[in-house]
Each structure stands twice: as structure tokens, then as C-alpha cells.
Amino acid sequence: MRLNSLLTDKKASILEKWFDVIIETYPPDTASFLKNRNNSFANPTGSTISQGIEDIFDELLRGLNREKTSQFLDDIVRIRAVQDFTPSQALSFIFPLKRIIREELAAEIAGKHLSDEILALESEIDGLALSSFDIYMKCREKIYDIKANEVKRSTFRLLQMANLINDTNGEEPDLEGSNNLKIKRGEVKK
Amino acid sequence: MATKFTAKPDELSKIDYKPPKKGWLDTPAEFKEHTFCWGAKAKNLNIVEFPNARDWSPAEEDWKLPENWQEIVLEGIKDRLGKYRSFKLFMDICVRCGACADKCHFFIGGGDPKNMPVLRAELLRSIYRKYFTASGKMLGKIAGARELTLDVLKEIWYYYYQCTECRRCSVFCPYGIDQAEITMVGRELMNLLGLNTDWISAPVANCYMKGNHLGLEPHTIINSMEFFLDDIETITGIKIKPTFNRKGAEILFVTPSGDLFADPGTYTAMGYLMLFHELGLDYTWSTYASEGGNFGLFTSNEMAKRLNAKIYAEAKRLGVKWIIGGECGHMWRVVNQYMDTWNGPADFLEEPVSPITGTIFENAKSTKMVHIAEFTADLIKNGKLKLDPGRNNHLKVTWHDSCNTARGMGILDEPRYVLRNVCNHFHEMPEDTIREKTFCCGSGTGLNASENMDLRMRGGFPRANAVKYVRNNYGVNMLANICAIDRATLKASMEYWVPDVSVCGLHELVGNALVMTGEKERTQDLRLEPLPEKEAKE
Numbered sequence: 001m002r003l004n005s006l007l008t009d010k011k012a013s014i015l016e017k018w019f020d021v022i023i024e025t026y027p028p029d030t031a032s033f034l035k036n037r038n039n040s041f042a043n044p045t046g047s048t049i050s051q052g053i054e055d056i057f058d059e060l061l062r063g064l065n066r067e068k069t070s071q072f073l074d075d076i077v078r079i080r081a082v083q084d085f086t087p088s089q090a091l092s093f094i095f096p097l098k099r100i101i102r103e104e105l106a107a108e109i110a111g112k113h114l115s116d117e118i119l120a121l122e123s124e125i126d127g128l129a130l131s132s133f134d135i136y137m138k139c140r141e142k143i144y145d146i147k148a149n150e151v152k153r154s155t156f157r158l159l160q161m162a163n164l165i166n167d168t169n170g171e172e173p174d175l176e177g178s179n180n181l182k183i184k185r186g187e188v189k190k
Numbered sequence: 191m192a193t194k195f196t197a198k199p200d201e202l203s204k205i206d207y208k209p210p211k212k213g214w215l216d217t218p219a220e221f222k223e224h225t226f227c228w229g230a231k232a233k234n235l236n237i238v239e240f241p242n243a244r245d246w247s248p249a250e251e252d253w254k255l256p257e258n259w260q261e262i263v264l265e266g267i268k269d270r271l272g273k274y275r276s277f278k279l280f281m282d283i284c285v286r287c288g289a290c291a292d293k294c295h296f297f298i299g300g301g302d303p304k305n306m307p308v309l310r311a312e313l314l315r316s317i318y319r320k321y322f323t324a325s326g327k328m329l330g331k332i333a334g335a336r337e338l339t340l341d342v343l344k345e346i347w348y349y350y351y352q353c354t355e356c357r358r359c360s361v362f363c364p365y366g367i368d369q370a371e372i373t374m375v376g377r378e379l380m381n382l383l384g385l386n387t388d389w390i391s392a393p394v395a396n397c398y399m400k401g402n403h404l405g406l407e408p409h410t411i412i413n414s415m416e417f418f419l420d421d422i423e424t425i426t427g428i429k430i431k432p433t434f435n436r437k438g439a440e441i442l443f444v445t446p447s448g449d450l451f452a453d454p455g456t457y458t459a460m461g462y463l464m465l466f467h468e469l470g471l472d473y474t475w476s477t478y479a480s481e482g483g484n485f486g487l488f489t490s491n492e493m494a495k496r497l498n499a500k501i502y503a504e505a506k507r508l509g510v511k512w513i514i515g516g517e518c519g520h521m522w523r524v525v526n527q528y529m530d531t532w533n534g535p536a537d538f539l540e541e542p543v544s545p546i547t548g549t550i551f552e553n554a555k556s557t558k559m560v561h562i563a564e565f566t567a568d569l570i571k572n573g574k575l576k577l578d579p580g581r582n583n584h585l586k587v588t589w590h591d592s593c594n595t596a597r598g599m600g601i602l603d604e605p606r607y608v609l610r611n612v613c614n615h616f617h618e619m620p621e622d623t624i625r626e627k628t629f630c631c632g633s634g635t636g637l638n639a640s641e642n643m644d645l646r647m648r649g650g651f652p653r654a655n656a657v658k659y660v661r662n663n664y665g666v667n668m669l670a671n672i673c674a675i676d677r678a679t680l681k682a683s684m685e686y687w688v689p690d691v692s693v694c695g696l697h698e699l700v701g702n703a704l705v706m707t708g709e710k711e712r713t714q715d716l717r718l719e720p721l722p723e724k725e726a727k728e
Contacts, residue, residue, distance in 0.1 A: 029303040033292050041620050042292065044655035045301065078687070082647040083301055084222060139686075143224075143647065146682045147640045153452055153678075 003105075003117035004061055010104045011057065014097075017104070018053050021096040025089065045079055049093075052076040056128065057097075064124055066131075073128065074135050081139035091136060094129040098122050214309060215316070215336055219345040221248060224644035226351060227637065229253075230391035235384055237395040238493060242384030248347070259383055260338055264321055266379045271322065277375050280367045281318045284311060290359035290369070295630050296352050299651030304349050307359035307369045313346050314376050347385055350376035352645060354637055355488075356593035356630035373635075378490045386489055390636035393485040397497050401478040402447035403485060408434070408477035414450050415475075418460045421718060427710035430467045432475055435508065439474035440545060442505050444559075445516025446482040446674035449695075455677045457716040458517055458695030461704075465566065465697065468706045469546055469574075473514070479504035482521035483674060487528075488636040495532035498524055502536055505558075512542040513559040517695045519594035519634065519673030522561060526599035530556050547572040561595070563672055566700060567604040570611045576705040581712065582613035584722040585668040587699070588660045589618065590653065590680065591628035592673035602626075605672055605696050612703035617664040623656035633679035646679065647686050654687030661688055669693045 007014070023031045023046065033043065040047035055072040059065060080090040101121070102109065109118060226248050235243035242262075246254050256262065271278045290307040292298065297305035304310060312334065319326030319335035326335030336342065355370035380386065393403035400407060406414070412434055423429045433439065445462065449455040466473055479501045486493035505513055515521060539558035542551040549568045551560045569575050589609060595601040602625050609616050623629050632649025660666040669680055669691050680693045702715050713721055 026301045027303050029306070030297070030301040033297075034301070039622065041622050041652070041656055041659070042298070044298065044652055048655075079299075079651065082644045082651075082686075142686055143643050146685050147643055149685070150640050150678075150682060 002112060003114050003121060006105055006108050006114075007057075007061055007101070007121075011061075014100055014104050015054055015057060017100045018057075018097055019050055021100070022049055022053070022093045025085070025092065048075050048079060053093075060121065060124060064127070069128065070131055070135065073132050077132050077135040078139050081136050082143070087136060091129060091132045094125060094132055098125055214304060214312075215331065218341040219304070219348040221344075221348060222644075225642055226348060226645070227387035227389045227639045227642050230384065230386035230388050232384075234388070234391040234395040235386065238398050238496075240384065240386070240391070240489070240493075241382055244384055246384070248344075253344070253385065255340075255343075255383055259343070262382050263317075263338060263343070263379050266382045267318060267322065267375075270375050270378070271318075274371075274375070276368065276371055280311070280372050281315055281322075283365050284308065284315070284367055285365070287364065289362045289364060290367075293359045293362050294353075295356070295358070295632055295652045296354075296645070296649045299632070300645070300648035302352075304345075305352055307353075310349050310353060311367070311369060311372050313342075313349055314372060317342065317346075346376055347380050350380065351387060351637065352649075354593070354630045354632065354634035354649065356634060357597045358593070358627065358630065361597065361626050374487075374491070377488060381489050387636060387639070389639035390485050390488045393483075393636075394489055394493060394497070397481050397483075397485065397500075400480075401476075401500065402481035403483055404447045404451060406447060406450070406480065411447075411450060411475075411477045411480055415459075415463075418456065418463060421716070422460055422464060424718070425712060425714050425716065426464070426706055428467070428706055428708060430463050432463060432466070433473075434475050434477055436474035437508050439472055439508060440511050441471065441473040442479065442501075442508060442510040442513045443473050443475055443516065444479050444482045444501055444513060444521075446518040446521065447480055448483070448674035448678055449516060450480075452674075452678050454681065454692070454694050454698065454717075455674050457698040457701070458677065460716050461695065461697030461699070461701030462516060462562070464701045464704055464706060465575075468704060469569070472545065474508065474510070476504050476508065482516055482518035484521055484524045485636055487520055487524055491528075491532075494524060494528065498529055499533050502533055505536070506538050511540040512554070513539070514562055514565055515559050516562050517672040517674065517677075517697060519592045519675055520598075521594075522601070523594040523598040525557050525559050529559075544568055546574050561599075561601060561604070563595075563601055563604040563608060563696060566697070567607045570608060577612055577700075577703045578705050579612050579614050579703050581702045581715065581721055582699050583615070584715075585613060585694075585699070586615040586617065586664060586666045587613050587668045587670050588657060588664075588666045589616070589624070590631070590657075590669055590671040590676060591624055592671050592676050593628060593630050593634060595672055596628050597626055601672070605670075608696055608700065609670065612699045615664075617660050617666055619656040619660050623653070629653040629656065631673075631676045631679045632683060634675055638675055638679045643682075647683065650680070650683030651687065653680070654683050657684065657691055658688045661691055667691055670696055670699060672696050 023034045026034060034046035036043060037046050037050050052072050052075045056069060059069045076093065108114065229246040229248050232243040232245050242256050244254050286308055288308065294305050294307050316334055316336045317338050319333055320337060325333040350373050353369065353373040355373050357368060357370045360366060360368045396405035397403050419430050449459040484494050484497045486497040515525065535556040536558045542554050542558055542560045544565065547568055551564065554560045587609060589606060591602060618624060629652040630649060631653060633646045637646065657669055667690060669684065671677065672695065677693055677695055684691045684693060698716050715721055
């Protein structure tokens with residue numbers, strides 16, 4: 001675990017570089033705003049990315065806890081999934097970590113025969129990228145769910161009034177009578 | 191024209207992380223899918239006699255513009271510079287200090303620099319300089335001026351339908367420049383070319399013809415209300431019989447039609463019905479003035495005036511004394527800021543006096559329209575309501591200040607006062623995200639369509655981020671507000687960003703807490719869900 005202690009020592013500078021690389025995927029005027037992380041409510045994107053990558057990095061050092069890591073990745077991916085990025089651009093934030101670590105630890109890697117440990121770490125990072133892909137897809141699917149739900153909500157009452165929905169599950173809608181519409185509004189929410 | 195997310199395999203391996211460093215003047219707008227609304231349909235524009243009506247699509251290269259479109263826009267600007275001193279001032283006085291730059295929810299959540307309010311305004315200012323100032327005419331680009339080309343027109347359209355006129359930026363502007371009014375003028379110019387959106391122009395046409403955005407006819411409205419009345423009877427054992435279009439009633443009640451049709455607004459409507467019944471209020475609903483909202487405001491000043499006038503025409507027809515307005519957002523911007531100039535003073539009505547408490551609503555002296563949060567807060571202050579806040583104990587509530595009521599008319603403390611009396615668990619979001627600095631829901635001014643969902647999620651992120659904070663720290667599970675668009679769109683925003691937080695109107699909580707004369711012991715809330723302590727007893 002020699003690599004871990006080296007990474008711990010270099011944590012601050014690795015995170016700083018990683019953060020900068022991610023922020024530079026935004027237009028320059030936006031990047032200068034996102035870099036200011038003083039107020040997480042004024043700059044939720046910058047703050048979330050900053051906190052997220054630190055959490056992810058700590059997990060890498062501890063040995064990945066899939067559930068926790070997934071939540072940290074979700075915080076970042078959820079934002080980038082609705083911003084002006086293609087899917088590959090949205091998830092491009094993971095990979096530079098490998099390059100940054102190699103650059104930061106160049107001398108140590110060359111001198112201390114760390115290639116096995118580096119390989120293991122980089123495989124973990126690749127795993128993060130794959131998890132991010134799952135999360136990205138869930139986010140996009142959620143967007144389509146939300147769209148569908150909005151349509152359902154806006155048409156439900158119209159269907160109800162046209163007497164096309166009733167509460168007799170599995171039975172034909174009652175198109176004759178108009179006064180037996182005792183249903184609960186929550187029933188078609190999901 | 192619209193970009194699809196399809197990269198070829200060889201492109202995937204060549205990711206350039208850095209965006210091109212070009213000036214904003216030289217970067218034409220790229221129409222991305224899921225960020226813009228569909229174009230207005232000719233039939234809806236024709237109904238209200240808007241010019242250049244035709245079916246068109248923003249995603250197509252050809253917008254089917256009239257040949258003299260440039261002339262129309264420039265004439266339109268000239269006309270408005272003459273008519274509105276505020277517009278002239280806002281075109282001239284910005285010193286580009288940048289105080290507004292990072293205050294827009296679309297910029298904060300999306301990261302597109304053209305959503306910085308200063309830059310959004312510059313899109314139009316650059317045209318103003320080119321054609322209406324000496325320096326712009328002579329110096330051109332050096333003076334920040336540019337030609338009105340087709341690309342520029344499309345750019346203005348794209349970004350002026352990415353502003354919710356929420357006015358958060360104006361709170362921070364040292365000159366008080368109101369970007370909302372610049373956006374309004376920008377949209378008016380687009381409207382001259384028939385370039386409105388379907389999501390706005392259809393409700394306008396419906397409201398003009400039928401009295402509400404959804405196009406509900408009288409029997410449909412009454413039929414819809416029957417469902418609420420049945421549910422209220424199930425919950426309380428009390429059968430309420432409201433009146434419609436009743437001449438001679440003391441008060442006309444007007445609320446957004448969304449409250450009659452879309453959950454969770456419908457629960458708020460149940461709250462109104464229960465409150466007015468308990469008070470024995472002499473009031474009537476109208477199936478003609480059946481819309482508090484005014485999507486006309488998102489097309490042109492004249493259209494907004496025409497729709498607003500319908501409410502007052504109905505008040506006159508019915509012979510009521512004054513009006514109570516329900517939980518709506520931009521309806522109140524209209525009433526508080528514009529109504530009096532357009533259609534006021536409403537001299538045929540009386541200065542509103544609460545028949546229950548005798549309070550005179552002096553702030554509504556001219557418009558004769560009282561906000562229901564003020565009306566209810568006054569009732570509680572005077573001890574006229576019996577309330578059991580424990581019935582809302584299953585809810586940990588936070589308060590979203592709706593832009594229009596908060597920044598547009600200063601309704602900040604009344605709803606909080608009501609909240610504190612009707613529920614026991616209320617937690618404020620962080621200071622910079624509430625009251626005058628409240629973050630927009632991200633979907634106002636007719637941007638609450640479905641096709642622009644990515645844009646809505648970006649715009650909703652700063653608000654959702656603050657909700658997430660109170661969810662994590664205090665276990666908040668309910669986001670209350672007094673705006674129909676908020677109720678509809680924050681639901682979607684929460685679903686994406688903070689899935690375990692629901693959305694409600696203020697009077698849903700009032701309805702839950704209100705102890706009504708002759709009611710049976712309640713076991714359900716207005717959503718017909720079991721009250722927590724009742725569940726525990728069983």
C-alpha cells in the first residue's frame with residue numbers, strides 16, 4: 001500500500017488539478033465562476049463537483065465502497081447529464097484522474113516499482129467510469145419518466161371526466177354511467 | 191439545426207475537454223435538443239390576431255419569416271424605446287459591473303455564459319447600439335454593436351426563452367436594471383414576427399376564448415369541482431356547496447385553472463373551498479374569469495391587458511364588491527405592477543374589507559384584489575380560525591418564495607405566519623436562497639413545457655440544491671409555495687434532484703389543519719392519505 005500513502009500526501013494537489021480539468025470543460029467565463037467555491041448555494045455546480053471528487057478520491061484510498069461511491073458519482077453526473085454536454089463529454093471527468101496521478105507521482109512511480117499498484121488503482125478508476133455510465137443512463141431515463149408523468153398528470157383528470165377511468169380494477173371502463181367515479185387521485189401518479 | 195447527441199466512434203476517442211475560446215459576439219447560438227419549446231401554431235395566434243401567424247419550428251433552419259423581418263424588429267424597438275422609459279434606460283445605463291452575472295439560476299445550473307443576465311441583455315443592447323446610437327453606428331463592434339442578422343435573431347429568441355423573468359438579477363444590480371422587463375420587450379419583438387411558443391400561445395388563445403389557459407368550459411369546471419367536494423365530504427363528513435357565477439355575491443374568487451386540474455394544485459383548491467365554507471363567506475367562483483394566471487404577459491403588454499380585463503369585466507357583471515385572488519405567481523405580478531395602469535382603477539368595486547375581521551386591505555385600494563395569503567393571515571391574527579397544526583405533523587415543511595409574489599409584490603411574511611400556525615415543523619432554506627433572493631423554480635414565464643426538460647432541470651438546480659440541504663439537515667419532506675406553476679414544476683424538479691420531497695400549496699396545509707364546525711374525526715389528510723397519529727392508534 002505504498003501508493004496509498006503517496007496519494008494521501010499528494011491529495012490536495014491532485015484534487016486541485018482534477019477540479020481544474022473538470023471546470024475547464026465549461027466555457028471560460030463560466031469556469032471562472034465555477035472555481036469560486038465560497039458559497040455552496042451560490043455556486044452549487046462548482047461546490048458539488050469539488051466535494052464530489054474529494055469524496056470519490058477518499059473512497060479510492062479506502063478501497064471502494066460501491067454504494068457510497070455511487071452516491072458521490074451521482075451528485076456530479078446528475079448535474080452534467082442535463083447540461084450542454086454529449087454523454088461522452090458529461091462523463092469525461094473521470095479519466096483525467098489517471099493522468100493527473102501519473103504526473104503527480106512521476107518520480108515515485110519510476111523509482112519504486114509501483115506499476116502493479118498503479119494498474120490496480122487505474123482499474124478502479126475505469127470501474128468508476130462504468131458506474132458513471134449507469135448513473136448517466138438512469139438520469140436520462142428519469143428525465144423521460146418525468147416528461148411522461150407530466151403528461152399523465154395533465155390528462156388524468158380529463159380522462160376521469162370523460163369517464164374513461166374508474167376504480168374497478170381489471171374491468172372495462174364504464175362508459176354508460178357518469179356518477180360512479182369514486183377514485184382516488186393518487187392512483188395514476190406513478 | 192438542432193444538435194443530436196450522436197458522436198461517431200472515431201470522434202469519441204478525440205475528446206477535447208476545453209471549449210473554444212471565442213467571444214460571445216462570434217459564437218452563434220446552437221439549438222440543443224431539450225432546451226427550447228416548440229413554435230406557436232398559426233391557429234392560436236390568429237385567434238388573438240397576432241401578426242405573422244404561421245406554423246413553424248425552431249428546430250428547422252427556415253423559420254418562414256416575413257421578408258421585411260428586420261424592418262419589423264427595428265421598428266418594434268424604436269416604438270418601445272419611445273413608449274417605455276424603463277426600456278430606454280435599461281438599454282443605456284448598464285456599466286457591465288458583473289454583479290448580476292452569477293445570479294441567474296439558468297447560468298448557475300447550466301453554465302451557458304449567455305445566461306448571465308448582463309450578457310442576455312447585451313444580445314439586445316448590441317442591436318440597440320448599432321441602429322439607435324451614434325457610437326454604435328460609427329464604431330460598430332468596438333462600441334459593442336452588431337448587425338441584426340438571422341443568426342442574431344435566432345440567438346435572441348433562444349436566450350429570451352431561457353429567462354423566467356424572475357428578477358433575481360435585478361435585486362443585485364446597483365442600477366436596478368430589471369432584466370425581466372428587457373426579456374418582456376425581447377419577447378414582444380419576437381411576437382411581432384409570430385415567433386412565440388406553442389406552450390404560451392395556446393393558453394393565451396384558450397384564455398381569450400374560454401376564460402382559462404386549459405380551455406375548460408363551464409360545465410367542465412363545475413364537474414371538476416365535484417370531485418373535490420366528494421373528497422372533502424369523505425375526509426370531513428361535510429358537504430360543501432359552492433356557487434358559480436352568482437350575481438350579487440360580495441366577493442369574486444379567482445385562482446389559476448391549474449388548481450382545478452393538476453395535482454398537487456387540486457389539494458390547494460380543496461383548502462380554499464374548506465376555508466371559505468367554514469367562514470360562511472359570501473363569495474362566488476366564476477366559470478368565465480376562471481383563470482388567475484396571465485400567459486398574455488409572456489407575449490405582449492397589450493395581450494396581458496386584454497386577459498387581465500376579463501377578470502374585472504366579470505367582477506362588474508356579477509356586481510361583486512371586491513376580489514380575492516388565489517395562490518398564483520405571475521397573476522400577482524400583473525395585479526400588483528401592471529393592472530392599475532392598464533385597467534385601473536377598478537372604481538366600480540369597493541375597497542376590500544374582510545367581512546370576518548373588519549380589516550381594511552389598504553394595499554388593494556386601487557386594484558380591489560386581495561391575496562389569499564394576506565386574507566388568511568389576517569383571519570389567524572384575529573383568532574378567527576380554529577386550527578390543529580398537529581394534523582400536519584407528518585410533514586416537515588420548507589417554504590419556497592415564489593419569484594412573482596416575493597420579489598414582485600413583497601409577500602414574504604404572510605405565508606410564513608400562516609405556515610407557523612398550521613404546521614409544527616417548518617424549516618427555512620439558507621438565507622441567500624429565500625425571500626428577495628429566492629431562486630426561481632426554473633420553469634416560469636411559460637417555460638413549463640415538457641420538450642425543454644433539460645433546461646428546466648438546469649434552472650431548477652439552485653432551488654433544489656437548497657431544498658436538498660434542508661432535507662439532509664432537518665428531514666424536510668414538503669416544499670410549500672403559493673404559485674400554481676411552482677406546484678406543477680417543482681414537482682418535476684424534486685423528482686429529479688430531491689426525489690423524497692413533495693410539493694404543496696399553502697392552503698392545502700390550511701385545509702388539513704382547519705377544524706371545521708360539525709366535522710367528523712379526521713383520519714385522512716387532503717390527499718386521502720392516513721393522518722400519522724390515527725395510523726398509530728389503529
